[in-house]
Amino acid sequence: MTTQGETLVEFDADGRTLTVRDVVMEASCTFTASDPTDPIRVSTDRFLFPVDAAVSFETASLSLPAHAGVYVRDEEGQVLGHPTETSTEYLPGTYYVGITSYCKLYVKVFDAALETSMDLHNGTGAVDLEFGEPTRVAVGARSLHERPAATITVPDEPSALREALPYLASGIKEWSCERSWPTLRGHPPRLERGGALAIPDALSRPETGVTIAVPETYAALYTVAPLVYYLGADVVPATDPEIRLKNGYTEPLGAPDGALTRRVRSLLGRCLFLDSLVRTAGYHSVDRQEYEAVAGNLPFYPPELYDAAIPEQLMEYLEVEAELLERYVPAWSYDVVLDAEPADAKLLPHVLNSVSPVRMREVGTGVESICDGYGSSPVPTGATHLSVAGFEHNLDAPPREVASERVALVGVDAESDAMDALSATLTGTEHREVEKPFDVKTVEATREGVRTALETEAYGFVHIGVPLTDAGFVCADGVLRPEDVEEVAARVVSVVGDLSVTGSAVDAFVERGACLAFATTALPSHLLGHLLGRLLSGAPFAKAVEWGGFDGIRYRFAGDVASRLVAREGGTWIPEYAVESMTPDEHRLSVITWGGDVGAVSAIESPYIDSGHWLAGQRCEQPGTLTSEEVVDLVDDQDGVYVLNGEVVQRDGVTVTAVRDSARRALDDVASSETTE
Template sequence: MSIDIDPLREADGITVTDHIENTQFEVYTDRPVDPRPRPASDHYFPVDTSVAVETGSIEIPRVAVVETRDGDGVLLTHGDCYEMPGGTYHVGINPAPTKLYLTFDAGFSVSTTDRTTRIDLDAPATVGLGFRSLHQTPAGTITTPTDPESLMDAVSLLGSALQTTSPERSFPTLRGHPPLIEPGEEFRVPERVEPVESGVRIVVPPEYRYLYPVVSLAYYFAADVVPGDAPRIEGDGWTYPLEPKFEARAAEVLRQSFHMDCLARTEGFYPVDLHERETTGLDLDWGRLYDLPLAERLGEYLDVPFEAVEPELPQWTLTTDVRPDPGNVEMLPFVAGELSIVRSPETVTPADDDGGVGVGFFGGAGRNSAATTRREVPGGGVDLDSRGSPAGGEFVRGAASAGVTRGADASTERGAVPAQTEFVRPEPVDTVEHAWVGDGVPLDANKATLDAYHRRLEVGQVEQSRISVLVVCNDDQMREEGNVADLYGLRDMVQFDIEVRHDRTREEMRETLESDVDFLHYIGHVDDRGMQCADGYLDLTDEDLEIGVSAFLLNACQSYQQGEALIHRGSRGGIVTLSDVANSPATTLGRIIARLMNSGFNLRTALHVAKRELITGHQYIVVGDGGTTICQSRSGAALVLNLEPTETECLDLLIEGFPNGPYGVGSLMYINLDKDDKNHLIPTNVDIKSVTTNEVKEFLDLEDTPIFYDKELTWNNKLTELTDQG
């Protein structure tokens, strides 16, 4: 069973642990409880685990919306403050780290504080609590030859995972994970993978470079993909061309149709007050659109010029470059399941020393180390711990270090990267995140790998319900960064087991890597001989090495190959370096990543935020599954606050909400501020003008959040000091 329910030890209530998603939260009651199993069928919506307790109240430590349905499932009301008379009710509480449903026979009231949501029954009663993991599992694996026409038949079945063809499939929990694809001699489909008849066809030439960019469309529209000359989308009585600019047009169709579904779905089961619905410039009959079949509705969406919709579209989250190679077919369900914009570049631009930001970090002569960082060198002086001489401040390929870097004392013949490594420079993207599928090490993109994505789906039995973080520092001069252990334990809602270890031997490091650690934060030296330990080097590419660590940050010089080895041998995702990194900025970045991971960010978004603060963040990339998290944020979504002081005593506030973990694209977010009483789609930018400092501080009391105050990164505990100075 993936979800464990245990009584709390130091309070009245239960702890809910989802071992698949590494999420944990507490549900409080007004008396000690002994949860006992109840049938999942007690609940209106499907659940994975169901228990019953005797209680007079249910409280969760977050601000949420409570949705109430009658015994037949008819929606009666929703909100955060209301009363209901006696009756039989099905109640949903959202957001929570798992789907949370209650069922009981009693009148009740709903109330919220600035930190909690509480349901008080008119009298103590038996309350059924149902939990459903937000994790999604494929229904099976399609076997297919990998020629483009055979593969079209497999891609046509990606939409079989959709739990509805209504606009509600824009909710991540109603999309389902597409079936997997694997190469084989014959085309075979498992019985549980059944096609959905949506009436949509996607016509593309039978070539990988045309097929790969439409996989997300095929999934979201449950479309049949068929061979033809002119790329286009067809429905009954309409055709939409995908040329010129084929990949760009496919991306526009995904963004436009998804956004319009999110607006139309407010006419259905979830008639929430949606900011984007109230502010849209589109004058359409949303109720009529909601009731149309998928193909007909899509045709009417695409009758609206993209230019009319574009101004109100949020920045999309992810672009994935998938090289047009048959060896990449197994990645397609994962890419589609993320609703990624997909490109399929036929040619690759090699990275060389003349290419600008990024490659200069890989050892190009004439690069000034002090100029490559934004704030990591206090006072603007030269960082004496950087790789070139303090006088010239240059990175020189193969030169000996004048100070401390995160590399070990390898020979001077060693270049800034291993000679066999081929760096590639993908084309820039307009999305927050960028992933790369194919040969080569991408600059500024997540090197995505199949084995890491498969580990999303593995259900392992976890013996403890705490999140384990291990900080290993194998160099005395870097012990300052070892203090990051304090940052991982800041939250009071998630229980962390945090250990710090220094000067590990090879055997001790091997044992560490084999252990079931949720996150390893390594500080020290790495080179082509491996990870430096107290008694030599441990090469993580050794065939006999077993890896139990789930995610990691290898904050050391040139740690890409060692990190890639961790992924191939059992880890899900991690952050690594592509070059030598100076100690001071590496320490700063390590502390930023620690705090972001503690706040529930995934690896890709955490690195995205860190790069906004540190130019040297471009020396780092994500390997494996960039969507990996070690815990969930209180808000579900990952939030970044941007505060700008004004001429008055108020602040202008821009809140960026990023999809994260189970709270994927299309989720709803509610901002707990008096000036904003609407729901917002994720991803989103919520712009609120003239907010008082006290209102901002009260809002920040809810959760530890990264804040860009006057464009500099800070955190909740530092905001008072900054605003007082301002």
């Protein structure tokens, strides 16, 4: 039987050249050896790190492809260093050379001396490995696996969906706490509706010793799907929902209604967060602010669970008081709302890819997330209509550097106001160091102007300022019906008009090619500038709107609005600095970064921010307090979004006087509220 790893990665030898192909991502990397490679397939178990496939051959030297990072590790996985322009020699031993390129690569060197150096003649970042004599090496590759690699066909029967659910976790690369890293969670296979259940032979069902028993209904199956995915659980029918471990232990999950929803999302957050603490004993040992705050209060020592099986870990995790963990669980990409209908099943792979919790429409309690996402109409104000098309289009359009971005403003009045607001909102040194960091084009509001802007692939963002009515876009030379635009090439589309009209239009734009679309009842020029400034600073689209000052303005989205249009310099995520005043001159600070996948970590260097990393999407409260002068210094020193006592403020508006005035207003509001009560 063909394994999934063999379908994800391919090796092709041609003399001294070895080409590694990431089949899923349609990318390749090339190694050059000193001798003909003649590779043979070897077990992936030879590698300390998870790989999809591997080959072995002998060579005296190996030139690595240009890369985003190379590290040398010892046999136990400890980082020893990275190549520089000056050669570095390592004594005979077993080494792993990890390469981040178009796929994840590992070169394992068996019992040999190793010398590394930068190869300046073969492209920026190329590296030479020298072994001194012919040496056995193995090259392992792991697909980035950021899109589905297979498709499961499921008939409209809950029993068939129950059988298919465990296979959605087939892309997870390792069944240890390391799977809390997003890079080890490959995209689940697609689900499509059909006449009979069909699961590709290359997909495997995890065997983690965890079973989840639930009623065989769409409502129950959708609700537990994220937990099934993350735990690698089998799913069996039962009247009373529960987790069953192979050691015989059972954990009730609550009645199949709101109680089940609350318990599942609590366990999902608990497992992911605690796994992220346990993994500090693994591949990437980084200091974590949450570890220092939480570990001492846990009934177990996290590193001791590193090699434990999932049931053993879960037994320990269940002993932790929920109150201890609540503030440390990161915000999810989406609070997903589905209907108990077979049509919503196709969204599950994309929902699980972001490990987002799921609830039914009738369960009104949500979780902190970038945005509420609905699988079908009606879509409430402020939420997004999730669709397979939006997710799939976004997979083909990853975030670009800001210098590559193009924006079209169609029929926008007071363009200079929009550009002034945009400039005031931008963050990031990559914006300030050049006069024109991106291209903004104004387009006349004619029918041809609107059509061309929507159909131009180069545009990342298109805002159509003329109103969209029942008849269509009211252009200078007549009306253009949205349905007359058969294909949308722009990644993001923004329209203005009554939501009863614009809502269905933005849904259609996503189906026809856009990654996401935005409908609002009004978009004044200064708010458009704020929105663009946040978006081009690397904010997820829904956060860019949230920070834009749309108070009193109704809006809704379509598509993957938790995604980013622009990648920030250095691969960082946009930080939000929230200041809460205790007195006019004493303020607490918390920091959260937005845009990272669940389980990733971030860090910020600042004298006002505690050292160490924390989970992306997790609000990290800093110890101590800041004076008003220190708040201003922080804003001057750090790029990001600034929130003073719940109000988003622009960088140039943060002065000592403004901080104190904000504090007095907030404290007066608290005092007034207490008096009223």
